Amino acid sequence: MILKEILELLKSKKGKMDYSIPKEWLPDGYSGTLKLRDRYIFVDPYEFGSSIIESIVAKAEPGIDYSKSLGRIRNESDNLWIKSAIVYGSFVRSTAAYSHQDPEFFSDLHSQEYSESGTFLKMIYMLPYLSKMGFDTLYFLPVTSYSDKFKKGELGSPYSVKDFFSIDERYHDFLLEDMDVEREFKAFVEAAHIMGMRIVLDFIPRTSARDSALILKHPEWFYWIDASHLKDYRPPKIEGLGFDQARVETLPVIYSNENVKKHLAMFRYSPEKLNPEKWRNFVAHHEGSDNFLDELVSEFGVITPPGFSDWINDNQPTWDDVTFLRLYKDHPEESRKFLSEDQPPYVLFDVVKSSFFPGKEPMTDLWETIENIMPFYNSKFGVDGARLDMGHALPRELELRIIRKAKENDASFSIIAEELVMGNDEKARQSGYDCILGNTWWMEPRITEGKFKELVYEILPRLRVPTLACVETPDTPRAVARPNGKKFSRFATVLNYFLPNGITYVNSGQEIFEIQPMNLGLDNDEDGRYVLPPNDPFYGKLAFFDPYVLHWNADDDMVDLISLLSSLRRDNLELINPHDLKLLWEEDIESAGLFYWNGSKGLLVVANGDFQSMKDFHINLGYFTWKSEHKVAWKLKGFDGHSEWKVGGDFHLSLGPGEVAVAEIK
Secondary structure (H helix, E strand, C coil): CHHHHHHHHHHCCCCCCCEEECHHHCCCCCCCCCEEECCEEEECHHHHHHHHHHHHHCCCCCCCCCCCCHHHHCCCCCCHHHHHCEEEEECHHHHCCCCCCCCCCCCCCCCCCCCCCCCHHHHHHHHHHHHHCCCCEEEECCCEEECCCCCCCCCCCCCCEEEEEEECHHHCCHHHCCCCHHHHHHHHHHHHHHCCCEEEEEECCCEEECCCCCCCCCHHHECEEEHHHHHHCCCCCCCCCCCEECCHHHHHHHHHCHHHHHHHCCEECCHHHHCHHHHHHHHHHHCCCCCCHHHHHHHHCEECCCECCCEECCCCCCECCEEEECCECCCCHHHHHHCCCCCCCCCCCCCCCCCCCCCCCECHHHHHHHHCHHHHHHHHHCCCEEEECCHHHCCHHHHHHHHHHHHHHCCCCEEEECCCCHHHHHHHHHHCCCEECCCHHHHCCCCCCCHHHHHHHHHHHHCCCCEEECCCCCCCCCHHHCCCHHHHHHHHHHHCCCCCCEEEEEECCHHHCCCCCCCCCCCCCHHHHCCCCCCCCCCCCCCCCCCCCCCCCCCCCCHHHHHHHHHHHHHCCCCCCHHHEEEECCCCCCEEEEEEECCCCEEEEEEECCCCCCEEEEEECHHHHCCCEEEEEEEECCCCCCCCEEEECEEEEEECCCCEEEEEEC
16 A cells, blocks of 8 residues: 555654644644644644544555555445535645645745645645545546646646646655655545545546647647747637537538638648658657657647637637647548648637537547546546546547446446536436536526526426536636625535535535635636735636635634535435425525425425525425424524424424525424
8 A cells, every 4th residue: 555655654754843734634633743823733744644644544444455446445336426426626736735834925836845736645634624524525627747838827727738647746745755646646546545535537638738748659649730820820700600609501601711711721731741751850859858849840840729719709819728639530521622632630610529520530549548548547546537528529439438438447437527508418318427517506696597596496306417516616706706705605505415416516615715716717707816805925816827725724614514514415315316305485586495305204405595684484394294293303503403393294484694404304
């Protein structure tokens, strides 16, 4: 067990009492030495780390290989675990970042003493904290190596994937000296599995970094443009069409457009076709090198183009840090009639939507590489599941092959679709996905518009595949930045534990009311970047691209609330399903009443979505139970959760603005 190797390494060292940790990371009953300075906690990093890891190792059962997926460890023949999962979403770089030497100041990320940025070792340190809140699944943004070339912000994006099959070295922790980062990741997975937590990773098969490590071996897997045109490269504007995706009937308009013709003229063949002998020499000279793109541009005059949205006339700028992978050897079948015989491979709105506009000749070896990414991480690291980024935009055959290969490799492996449209639930189910990302984060804040009510009463009960029940994601505004702030964040966090066909998802920092978004990708604009006070060191920073530390040591948080909610969800899991659901007060768009009843016991969830006024609720349980009297144990309403109240079949309940009450019924 690699985790034991790390334990022995940490135990063999003694450090200074100068390693600050957030109060949230300090386990209950910690017996090591502490030093308090102002409101900050300092520990010996080796003593602190070995104490936590020792407590985790002590939970391991003899003879079990925790480097395997939990499904393999438990001999599971299906992946039904995802339906009951309680998920914590994390971006390792920012979730586990902290100013250890001086909590008031985030020092140089490349400090040689302590790793200020997030590491896998520090994610191990956080496991007791996450376990205390009841999370059994950890979802990570990509941990694959990412590029520094054309990077956005100060650090670059984890979605600019340099190598699909390597872990980014920046997740190495200096406390572990020269240990290989892949071993550190394996140790983290072992620790998580011992704690009963599964690991789900984000995978991106449609794009890669523009200086991808794959270029030297397979330049034909990429698109290329004349490097002299790079400054003018952008998605062509098309007059006569609005904001829309390419369709067969609009292809004549698209390809007759002068801007499109100029765009197509920028593309060139891949460098090994331009000069095969010169390319062989170039590869031999740069084999094993990460920094080759500038010389490639200099020698061949071509460069990989930036990506861009597949929506026509989208105002988004180019995605300068990523480029599209070339999934077909030929042009889209529907588009060939509009192209000259000598047109090099190119990127346009139809090409990148290859699910609608496939070619006839798949790039077979690239497809095989892509479909082996998930099995690689499952077999080598014991990863339990994945979210497939933009799977719906891939060629249909490739999408199905990716899913099928992952599940053939491990029957317990679960896959989340990046599907925001709830109406595509059946398609996702037929494709083999186990849940969808969905858009609860968009509908829940829109209470007065009726979207919240529509979500809970109409959409969720009818889903054919579950969705993540979340009020924020790494791409959206924070819940606390929405109208009604903390009240709304608490309101939605509670409800997301009890929604039909919902898989509870809490975004990193949500539990401490972090207000700064990680990215501006969904339901946000540039103004959303500036929600912190101007004097905050992270004002305007986005964790996707810049150094960022969550605002730990919070004066107010939902840690205990989330812990209670996780316990309630697990205790009543068999009840929380659409078949046992009775909906109350369907005409009131600002409230929700969910009553799950299986004939002998029930769960009542009442929510007042009016954040200005108290609301009285008339509840007739007898109408559904045919009982004249019920025992009600209020688990969430300020009452003693262990006491049972005897109520008639018909009773009243008053809730304050934005309050949610939860009761177990017998």
